[in-house]
Amino acid sequence: MPSPAFDTVLIANRGEIAVRVIRTLRARGIASVAVYHAVDAGAPHVLAADRAIELESADPRAAYLDVDLVIAAAQKSGAHAIHPGYGFLSEQARFARACEQAGLVFIGPRPETLEALGNKKRARQAARDAGLPVAPGWEGTPVGKDGAPTKEAIAAANQLGYPLLLKAVMGGGGKGMREVRSAAELPDALAGTAREALASFGDGAVYMERRLEPVRHVEVQFFGDGEGGVAHLFERECSLQRRHQKVIEEAPAARMNTALRKRLTDAAKAIARHVKYRGAGTAEFLVDGNDEAYFLEVNARLQVEHPVTEWVTGLDLVGLQLDVALGRGLPKDLERAAPYGHAIEARLYAEDPAHDFLPQSGPIAALTLPSGPGVRVDSGVREGGAIGMDFDPMIAKLSVWGEDRAQAVARLQAALAETQVAGVVTNLPFLRALARDPEFVAGRTVTSHIETSMAPKWRAGRKAQPAGPLLAAAAAIALAEAPAALAATGAGDDGVQAAATPWSTLGAFRLGGDHAG
């Protein structure tokens, strides 16, 4: 097969991941083309790219999900390849296929691979074929023509035991997933999950899985050359989650032993080899207290949390994706003997930890991001910008490296203390508490830790706090002087307002464009 060559790459994404991909392209001397909807005009990813092409669409989210618009932009710009980032079109087989048909290199797995792994039932089958244990589940037809659960589904649910999980067959990354606590909840939950799945993924198929608890979330980063050659880049642990979405990730896992690492990395490579995987992928597992591991899904793209793997391997994962896409294959000796040190990433989100982590929107009136030894920031917003309601409300990924986990934890605490955001409510105060949580510091967290233990304690402690002297003084000064001061310092009477995006722009929020990993 002739090696494809390209010197211009279009990034079919926005925000921090688009900026991240552009950085590698620039370092490689490859020209970058950004795409953007009008609401993102002047955004960091647009300014970072060598060129930018507007995607004209009434709906901002729909613009980044429009295969035809993105392909047309690539052709117009003379790009030879498309990097899809994560979320949006990154795991859409029809997009990968459309790229191929348009003569563009899709920087990711083959369309057939995306089809096989995007369907969770088929992914579970592929995992079983590769000899991997999967979480106990039932993959029959759960809902009859009358809309009620089938007899088989009710019997299977009883056998699996409650609580159990309903998952969209075409879902993934924690989306299209619902917990069912009792048989009485099953009919409504099945109907609701199917409805959401149809709306989010265009397919209402649902299957059932036993809810394993308590477990850790451990995932293996792997690369494939597309011809059966595969390599792993160790594991990441992402047990700290809320709403089935990751908040803090680390590499290597907090508690790992050689035998478990070998089992997990061998399993990830087995499934990658089985599908002759091309590019970067992640195999996700749940690991119980006896180190029993269950395959969850493959994320067929670059993950949000890839920086922690880059920290402990010294590799540029986007660079490796480019190498594979250029037909250069994988470097020899890609696999290392052991991870170098320890890395932790925290996701700074505009969301309210006091109110069930609900997404927030508003102006970024002030933003201070950390730096220093062993500190990395990936961000796609800046001071003066805003977090709207159209997209995932991530502000930045803060990642730190330490010689060991203890140093990484200390650096994370320091980096979070250095970070400041004003204008939009964020999870920053919660992240600071999480970084000091004894269970996290000891590396003993499980996936339920935030929602069952840490967040309720944090909320209770926060409510009990009295207003301090600083707040009382600042409040009194604000009331007495702010009208004049805000006008005099250039903010103007209508200057920096704590106003929200107009309600009329509300779109389908977080509907598939974001992701757990």
Add this chain to the structure above:
Amino acid sequence: MRVDGKALEEPAPLPPHRWSAGGRLVLTIEGREVEAIVLRAGAGRYEVWIDSERHVVEADRAGGGSRGGGGEEDALVAPMPAKVLRLEVAAGSAVELGQTLLVLESMKMELGITSPRAGRVERVGAGVVVGAIVPAGTVLIELVPEPDAR
């Protein structure tokens, strides 16, 4: 004045301070300079951000601050811009701890606002009616303790 819906005494004297661009307010407290960021949040109302936490600040309403037992009254504020989906109480309603007072909708998600304690609804915030869009920080419900219950 009211901070986060609770009455708070104004400190006197006020500490040394200066303003700079972007609503930055630098105060000297116990010999140390600390920064707050002040943003307008509507007529007579400000957001004061300290260490990345939002506080909503407003002056006492005429007659509103004269009630005794400072800090007992409770104003529940909208945590985010939202639409009022349901309003389940009216002025004068007796409420129990944890009772749902109203339901907001934001970003296609419902958020129930529950009572932080037993008491009586003194008033429903201005403009808080079913179907209304309320900005973050809007006072939704003001509670007072039920005198008989104490």
